[in-house]
Amino acid sequence: MTTLTESPAWLALKNHRQTMVHSSLAQLFEGDPQRFQRLSLRLDGMLLDYSKNWLNDDTLHLLTGLARERGLGTQMHALFGGGRINNTENRAVLHTALRGERATLVDGVDVMPEVRATLERMQLFSSGIRDGSISAQGGSRYSDVVHIGIGGSHLGPMLATHALSPYADGGPRVHFVSNIDMAALQRTLAPLNPATTLVIVVSKTFTTSETLANARSVREWLSNAIGKDAVLQLVAVTANPQRAAEFGVSEDRIFPFWDWVGGRYSLWSAVGLPIALAIGMDGFRDMLRGAHAMDRHFHDAPFEKNMPVVLALLGIWYNNFFDAASHAVLPYDESLSLLPAFLQQLDMESCGKSVRADGSAVDGETGMIIWGAAGTDAQHSFFQLLHQGTRLVPADFIAVCQPHHTAEQHHAILMANFFAQTAALMNGAPLADSPHDRFPGNRPSNSLLLERLTPYSFGQLLALYEHKVFVQSVIWGINAFDQPGVELGKRLASRILPDLHNNAPVSGYDASTNGLIDFYKAHREAPARTERPQ
Ligand code: F6P
Numbered sequence: 001m002t003t004l005t006e007s008p009a010w011l012a013l014k015n016h017r018q019t020m021v022h023s024s025l026a027q028l029f030e031g032d033p034q035r036f037q038r039l040s041l042r043l044d045g046m047l048l049d050y051s052k053n054w055l056n057d058d059t060l061h062l063l064t065g066l067a068r069e070r071g072l073g074t075q076m077h078a079l080f081g082g083g084r085i086n087n088t089e090n091r092a093v094l095h096t097a098l099r100g101e102r103a104t105l106v107d108g109v110d111v112m113p114e115v116r117a118t119l120e121r122m123q124l125f126s127s128g129i130r131d132g133s134i135s136a137q138g139g140s141r142y143s144d145v146v147h148i149g150i151g152g153s154h155l156g157p158m159l160a161t162h163a164l165s166p167y168a169d170g171g172p173r174v175h176f177v178s179n180i181d182m183a184a185l186q187r188t189l190a191p192l193n194p195a196t197t198l199v200i201v202v203s204k205t206f207t208t209s210e211t212l213a214n215a216r217s218v219r220e221w222l223s224n225a226i227g228k229d230a231v232l233q234l235v236a237v238t239a240n241p242q243r244a245a246e247f248g249v250s251e252d253r254i255f256p257f258w259d260w261v262g263g264r265y266s267l268w269s270a271v272g273l274p275i276a277l278a279i280g281m282d283g284f285r286d287m288l289r290g291a292h293a294m295d296r297h298f299h300d301a302p303f304e305k306n307m308p309v310v311l312a313l314l315g316i317w318y319n320n321f322f323d324a325a326s327h328a329v330l331p332y333d334e335s336l337s338l339l340p341a342f343l344q345q346l347d348m349e350s351c352g353k354s355v356r357a358d359g360s361a362v363d364g365e366t367g368m369i370i371w372g373a374a375g376t377d378a379q380h381s382f383f384q385l386l387h388q389g390t391r392l393v394p395a396d397f398i399a400v401c402q403p404h405h406t407a408e409q410h411h412a413i414l415m416a417n418f419f420a421q422t423a424a425l426m427n428g429a430p431l432a433d434s435p436h437d438r439f440p441g442n443r444p445s446n447s448l449l450l451e452r453l454t455p456y457s458f459g460q461l462l463a464l465y466e467h468k469v470f471v472q473s474v475i476w477g478i479n480a481f482d483q484p485g486v487e488l489g490k491r492l493a494s495r496i497l498p499d500l501h502n503n504a505p506v507s508g509y510d511a512s513t514n515g516l517i518d519f520y521k522a523h524r525e526a527p528a529r530t531e532r533p534q
Helices: 008-020 025-030 057-069 072-081 112-131 155-163 182-189 209-233 241-247 270-279 281-300 307-322 339-351 383-388 408-427 455-476 484-499 511-523
Strands: 040-043 046-049 144-148 173-177 197-202 234-238 254-256 326-332 369-372 395-402 445-452
Touching: 008 057, 008 307, 025 408, 040 281, 040 307, 046 307, 046 455, 057 072, 057 307, 057 455, 072 281, 072 455, 112 254, 112 270, 112 281, 144 209, 144 270, 155 173, 155 270, 155 339, 155 455, 173 182, 173 270, 182 209, 197 209, 197 270, 209 234, 209 241, 209 484, 234 241, 234 270, 241 254, 254 270, 270 281, 281 307, 281 455, 307 326, 307 455, 326 339, 326 408, 339 369, 339 455, 383 408, 395 408, 408 445, 445 455
Parallel strands: 144 173, 144 197, 197 234, 234 254, 326 369, 326 395, 395 445
Antiparallel strands: 040 046, 046 445
16 A cells, blocks of 8 residues: 555545635535535434535545545454454454444454343442442442543543433432542542442553552542441452452452453443443443444445544544644533543544554654533633634534423523534634634534434444544554553653652652652642742
8 A cells, every 4th residue: 555645545635625725615605505415414313514614525535535545444344343453452442342232253252242241230230229229338328439440441431421410310429530639539538428439440451550549548438437348339340350359349349341442442331330320221221322323324324424434534634634733522512511521532542643553654644632622611712713813623513402401591592602603613704894803714613413412322422433533543544542652651650659758869860850859859848838929
């Protein structure tokens, strides 16, 4: 295969860019009254409108041609078929099997019986906790669950539990702690009763220092209150059950997942146990069904009609042909306010790579900076830059037609803002008298409208982004399923830690790091300053 930027499809797109820069979104709409109908896609109750983008039929044709040329079909086949596409870790990547139905083989062994057995265990456990038949010491019903994990063992379950909270009728309250900063743990535990709190430690490796330190502190908090029975209130979810057992979790409270489930793709596994505890296992299974529906769409739909493929190719278009460095995610729904943080890990840990899967340097930019916040709050902070700044920031706007509340006026105002923003970004106000009031317009966006935010549509939404990330990684030729870039800092922190246990000056690092550590040591025990600076 030719290198990406020398490939015929790439060169054709580069050429095509020259014609597209001379047409505006407004002109594209004027020239095609059917543009919205032609450039929008529907799946169940979800609508993706991508008509407000710098593309015409030729663009789409060339972009899908690029996907074909880079072997997307073959790679999709490998993804769904259990191929070891995480080549640096020699692992299959089968989060789709977690929400699938068909036999899926890894090294000739079907993984589905284990997947189903674990779902069955989650069902029994979550319904037992929710109906009180599995009780805390002394027979009390569990009132609270504290989930300890970080990264992929945290962001997905926290997002889902938050987004689907309207479905949490009668379940325990679920809390999440990830940060090693003791302030996070103290704030979470302060109002809780240890006698009725269940603790779930989630770690694929069961070696992550932040998670283990937090888990030890919670175990101590429990045993200070209820003695040796504390371990009976511990649950673990891990691919390393031996370590969890050594930590003191009883075997029947250890839920497995497997090396073929990446951390950031793991909420569909037993890592989603807090979701099942919060909304019930029926809701959790609905979430899996929604994700599976998106898997089928991704697997079956032609590239031109394929939501994840289209979103990914638009990302490539702006990133690689128009130098857009970042992509905004703007949910107009409070329930989805944690989505940008989840997508930051999903996309940036997957696509933040400078070498291809074979170790050779990439040619051209890879992962975009993903950022965003919930509308309408975001309108009152960073939208100024989106409308009148000098940078190109493509954005996904996401909203829900039917809210879970009945305050119609609130929802109407929210939705009016949702519709207004993408229209304003596109049309602008280029002819205003004052240059300060001029909006250039012609700023691209996607709109995603969900009929209702249910566990099913939520599952679809997350799977949509998972596959978008995968498609982009295939085009760039990178491995989306490892994260070696997070290791160096972790190793260095382990080296620095012993140096913080004494007051001797350090010399083993660069001058800046030595100076920072020495300042910290000199000041950590100094009395708090009350005087004003001179
Ligand atoms: O630091 C990044 C990371 O390796 C993520 O990819 C992973 O989800 C997270 O740490 C937590 O790892 P574990 O589940 O093994 O504790």
